[in-house]
Amino acid sequence: xxxxxxxxxxxxxxxxxxxxxxxxxxxxxxxxxxxxxxxxxxxxxxxxxxxxxxxxxxxxxxxxxxxxxxxxxxxxxxxxxxxxxxxxxxxxxxxxxxxxxxxxxxxx
Numbered sequence: 001x002x003x004x005x006x007x008x009x010x011x012x013x014x015x016x017x018x019x020x021x022x023x024x025x026x027x028x029x030x031x032x033x034x035x036x037x038x039x040x041x042x043x044x045x046x047x048x049x050x051x052x053x054x055x056x057x058x059x060x061x062x063x064x065x066x067x068x069x070x071x072x073x074x075x076x077x078x079x080x081x082x083x084x085x086x087x088x089x090x091x092x093x094x095x096x097x098x099x100x101x102x103x104x105x106x107x108x
Contacts, residue, residue: 045066047065049062
């Protein structure tokens, strides 16, 4: 092991190796971008409607919140349920219900 450490004591050699490594990395990035089309999947956040319901299933209030995806919107509903005084939240996007968050129904 000590013989290998002496190899790295030469600053000139280390500098040359670092430059070679950077050159290889740049060539790999350039070749990938030049020959492989990149698929840009940009998710635009959209607004979700959260309906807060009471014990009788009546809407107490509603709130619009911007989320990145359906999954994140339902997760946001779980977070709001933990700190709210309502037993149920329905998460809607446009005219479709994507999730119902209810106290005591989440599996840990």
